[in-house]
Amino acid sequence: MxxxxxxxxxxxxxxxxxxFVGLPGLLVVYGFVYSNEQSRQNQLQKHGETLSSFYQNLQQFANNEAFYCNFLNSRFSNSSIAGKKARETISKRLAEFRQQLxxxxxxxxxxxxxxxxxxxLDDAREWELAxxxxxxxxxxxxxxxxxxxxIAAGRLLGPQLNLEHLDRxxxxxxxxxxxxxSTFKKPMxxxxxxxxxxxxxxxKASDLESSNGVWKTVNEFISSTNGVYRFSIAEKSGFRHPDIPSLLRGQVEEALRQHEQGKQSQIQTRDLIVFPVFxxxxxxxxGYIEKASLTTDRLVLPSILAAIFFLIASVIAGRYSYGLIVREMPDNLSLRWKLRILFFFANGLPLIVLFFIGSDFLDQKRDNLLREMHDKGIQFVQDFDEKIEIEYAKALTSKKIAEKDLIEKLSTQPMNDEVIKSFTGKLSRNADWKVVLVASRSHLIGTExxxxxxxxxIMPASYKNSSEQSLSQREYTRKVGQFFLDKINGTKVSDKAATEIELLLESVTQKPLVNFIFEMLRNRGTFIEWGFGRNIHPSILDTMRLKGSKTAxxxxxxxxRRLPFQFDFLSTYIPQANRNxxxxxxLAINDVRFTVPKEAFFDTSVRDFAATLTTYPADEIRFMTYEDQQYLAMGFEGKYIKEYKLIGLYPLEKIDAIIRTQRRQLIVFAILSLLMTLALSQVLSQSFLVPLHLLTAGAHAIENKNFKHRLPDLGRDEFGSMGGIFNDVMIDLEELSVAGAIQEQLLPQQQIETGR
Structure with a gap:
């Protein structure tokens, strides 16, 4: 027994x-394991986002030929090289890039x-000519x-040399x-x-198959990230690895095989986490990182403190319960403290669970806020992009107003400088206008x-030193204008003139003559893209009919001029748009002259981000450091503000501030819950202790034979019933006490004799 x-x-x-010890301990351990895994997943997500952004930039290598063009265009331009020591800088860059590419x-x-x-150079003279x-x-x-x-250029550079292809x-x-x-015996x-x-x-054609450009770019990226990442390249000839142990090389090569089978974006090996891109x-x-690099330093101190606290609490709880249950020792802990411990324990376990679930919820909410602000940011930048249409509308309205006065004057006098300058002077001042006015039956041309x-x-002084190209474009415009007027007016055009204009228009617009005329008629009086060669700008093409005339x-x-026009618009409206x-x-990125704000062009991270933008806004969440502040970044190539990369930046601090506020609210809620528990334990302990104190006082009254003592009403609970019974007993004791006193008075005090 x-x-x-x-x-x-x-x-x-x-x-x-x-x-009371094992379950809370398991919950705490699970919580830290869960937090550790969440921290690891968050780090992996950030690494994935960083590499994904970098891979977007690497997509230019999908076409090695395009990479060479983009790389050389960016490194050798007037905006990227100072004019004073141009020769030294160019020579140095050429030698440096030659080693790499x-x-x-x-x-x-x-x-x-x-x-x-x-x-x-074998034949210096021919090379000079070429x-x-x-x-x-x-x-x-x-x-x-x-x-x-x-001929010299063709002999040295190639028999199919076509200078028109240089611009490609x-x-x-x-x-x-x-x-x-075409035989690729000569280099491109x-x-x-x-x-x-x-x-x-x-x-050389063979060099286009090389991975030198990719290798150079990934090494630059490694340096910029302090060696956090490492890269290997799989090419036709085999693998190109950095200086890593053979064990890791094998794991990278195994990851490639898995990627080829399943096209996974993230592959884990024994020691590495690999992010492949085709x-x-x-x-x-x-690209890969070592698993050991995924640190959880922020959880080390809380884990140590929690372990120490739990160990102390386990020892105290073990000794107390062992003495109480096994050894049946008297319990020295007051009822008040027992109730407090009970309520704290009952409330503390749900709070532990709530804290970890709340942390996970806040992490998910941060991701949702990032997505929400990314979508709002895209919409904000798109709305801004469309606003330039208002400026085009102002310019078009000013043209229509100025045109009425021009028709009035040309109906009564021949075209002259005063009439033309009066007309151009009434055009809107938000643009740098270039005007050409061609008469149907005159060799005169009106300009701004x-x-x-x-x-x-006869020509304006500013035109006397015009280039041969400008003279040709003006002559082309005159021919096209008179041809278009003849077509509208139904005037007979000679076959020779028609063929000449047709060839001219098809070479300039890359469209058949019929399509060009149709588009002219459909878009007459509105802005269209027009120009010659590289000089394509927003233009208004229209016809004018003088008063009383039945023909155009x-x-x-x-x-x-597109860039100056857009630059003026951006310089005015970006500061306004940024107050939202x-x-x-x-940010509007073009080159060093036309970027708004100008200092953004000199930020490498901004330029790298802009280089990855296309006409379609990317859905990917990306981040950027600009002016020593972290931003959520989104953007695209302007649809209306053409030739610009439009970037929207939203401060991450705003999102982090929301999360910090809600995290503080979670902590405050936990503290308030514990305080409510303390208050409730105090109230409940009082509901036990007050009746017990009264019952204790009643017991002392019995000990002192004070049978007149009565307990107050202790309520309708068990204490109240006990108090009623106690008062009934006290009444009985009081009656017995009175009876005893009467008996003592009535009976003789002396001792009764027994007959001895």
């Missing part, structure tokens, strides 16, 4: 320890000839090239190198003019500077 009783006590004690180059100046080259040909054509596509120079390397959508030899060509120097870079059929980049009469040699008498072309309730910032 004794053995069974001891076993029963031991079981009760173990059950007590399981409920493996190309040949020639640097040429029309004033001093060939400045430097990466290889020996370089002069490329330099002149790069400056102006209308330059007259001698047959000798062209600057095509923003699909840049291409120039292919001067990139050419550019920088501060009067002609740079010609020769790229660039093209011969190139896959694998005045009237031009080529036959009489004038062809009107007015264009706005959302707290958004807008």
């Amino acid at each position: 004794i053995a069974n009783k001891n076993l029963q006590k031991a079981l009760y004690w173990l059950l007590f320890m399981l409920c 493996n190309f040949d180059y020639i640097l040429y100046s029309q004033e001093t000839g060939i400045a430097t080259s990466s290889f020996a 370089m002069n040909t490329l330099a002149r054509y790069s400056q102006s596509s209308d330059s007259k090239i001698s047959e000798e120079a062209f 390397s600057r095509n923003p959508e699909e840049p291409h190198l120039m292919y001067p030899d 060509i990139w050419a550019g003019m920088v501060h009067g120097y002609c740079i010609v870079i020769l790229v 660039l093209n059929h011969g190139l896959t980049v694998l 500077e005045g009237v031009i009469d080529d036959k009489k040699g 008498d004038y062809f009107f072309v007015a264009n706005i 309730q959302l707290g958004m910032k807008i």
Whole structure:
């Protein structure tokens, strides 16, 4: 029996320890394990976002030819190289980039000839002719090239040399190198003019299959991230690894095999977490981090403190319960403290669970807020992009108002400087206007500077030094204008003139003549894209009919220089747009001259982010550090503000402030809950202790034979019933006490004799 009783006590004690020590301990351990895993997942997510942003930039390597064009265009431009020491800077960059990308180059100046080259020039004179040909054509596509120079260029550079293809390397959508030899025996060509120097870079077809450009870029990224990431490249010839142990190389190669089978964006090996990206059929980049680098330092101190507290609490609870249950020792803990411990325990377990669930909820809410603000930011930037249409509408309205006065004057007098300047003076001042007015039956041309009469040699002073290209464009505009007027008026056009105009328009607009005329008629009087060669600008093409005339008498072309117009708009409206309730910032990136604000162009992270933007806003959540502050970044190439990359920035501090506030609210709620528990335990303990104190006082009254003592009403609970019974007993005792007193008075005090 004794053995069974001891076993029963031991079981009760173990059950007590399981409920009051084991379960809370398991909850705390699970909470820290869960927090640790969440921290690890959050770090993985951030690493994934960082690498995803970097991979967006790497997509230019999907087409190696496009990479060469984009890379060379950005490194060799007037905006990226200072004019004072241009030759030194260009020569230094050429030598540096040649080591990385493996190309040949020639640097040429029309004033001093060939400045430097990466290889020996067999025939210096022919190379001078060839370089002069490329330099002149790069400056102006209308330059007259001698047959000798062209033949020399073709002999050296390739038999299918086509100078018109030089501009293809600057095509923003699909840049291409120039292919001067269909057999690829001659290298492909990139050419550019920088501060009067002609740079010609020769790229062998075999070098386009190389991963040198990718390798250079990933190493730059590694340096910028302090070596957090490492990269391997899988190409046709095999793997290109950094200096890592063979064990890790094997794991990277195994990750590639898994990626090829399942196209996973994240692959975990024994020691690595690998993020692969496919660039093209011969190139896959694998970025990776070591699992050991996923630190949870912020949980170390809380874990140590929690372990120490739990150990102390376990020892105290174990000793107390063992003495109470097993050894049946008297309990020295007051009822008040027992109730407090009970309520704290009952409330503390749900609070522990609530804290960890609340932390997870706040992490999810942060992600939701990031997504919400990303979508709002995209909408905000799109709305801003569309606002420039208001400026175009103002310009169009001013043209319509000025046109009425122009028709009035031309109906009564011939076209002259005063009439034209009066007209252009009434056009809106929010744009730099270039105007051409062509009469249906006159060789006169009206411009914003005045009237031009080529036959009489009359022209504004600013036009006397016009380039050959400008003269040609003006002549083309006159022919197109008169042809269009003839078509509208039904005037007979000679077959020769029609063929000439048709060839001209198709070469300029890349559209059949019928389509061009249809678009002109449909969009007449509104802004369209118009120009020659690279000079394509928003333009108004229209016709004018004089008073009393039944035919169209004038062809009107007015264009706005796009970049200055957009720059003025952005300089005015971006500061206004940045004062908004959302707290958004807008950056407009073009080049060093036209970026708004200008200092944004010199921020490497801004330029790198802008380089990844396309015409479609990306759904990916991306971050950027700008002016020492972290931002949520979104953007796209402007639809209406063309040639600009529009970037929206939302301060991460605002989102983090919301999360911090709600985290503080969660902590305050927990503290308030504990305080309410304390107050409730105090109230309930009083409901026990007050009746007990009164009952104790009643017991003392019995001990002192004070049978007149009565307990007050103790309520309707068990204490109240006990108090009623106590008072009944006290009444009985009081009656017995009175009876005893009467008996003592009535009976004799002396001792009764027994007859002895």
